Amino acid sequence: MSNPPLCFDVTVRNPKGLHLRAINTLVQAAGQFEATILIRKDSEQADCASVFSLMTLGAEQGTELTVTVEGVDAPLAAAAIQRLFENGFYEMEEA
Numbered sequence: 001m002s003n004p005p006l007c008f009d010v011t012v013r014n015p016k017g018l019h020l021r022a023i024n025t026l027v028q029a030a031g032q033f034e035a036t037i038l039i040r041k042d043s044e045q046a047d048c049a050s051v052f053s054l055m056t057l058g059a060e061q062g063t064e065l066t067v068t069v070e071g072v073d074a075p076l077a078a079a080a081i082q083r084l085f086e087n088g089f090y091e092m093e094e095a
Contacts, residue, residue, distance in 0.1 A: 005070040006078045011062065014088035018059035022089040023051050029080050035071030037081060048081070 012018055018026075030037045030048035037048035041063060046053040059065060065085075069078040 003074065005068050006074050007066060007068050008078065008082060009064055009066050010082060010085035011064050012059045013061065013085065014091040015061050016091065017061050017063065018054065018057060020051075020055070022091065023054045025089050026054060026081070026084060027051055029084055030077065032080070033071070033073045033077035035069050035074045035077040037077055038068045040066040040068070 014022060016022070026048055027050070039046045039048060039054065039057065041057045041059055044057055046057050048054065057063075057065070067078070067081055069081065071077070
C-alpha cells in the first residue's frame, strides 16, 4: 500500500529568487532522498532532480510554489525542502 503524495505551498523568500545557487542547493537536497519531488508554478512543473527543469520556473522572490513529494521517504524529503524555502536557502543575510 503506497502513501498519498504530500503537497504543500512554499514562498520563495530569498532576494535573488530561485537562481542557480539556490537551485543547486535544492537539487542536492532532493538527491539525498528516494522520493520524487516536483515543484509547480502556475501550470509549469519542474522536477527537483533537474537544474534545467527548475530554472524554467523563473521563480523570483515572493513567488508562491506548490511542492509535491511522493515516495518511501517523502516525509523526510518534504521537511528538508520546506526548511530550505523557509530559511531562504540560507541567503537572507546577503540581502
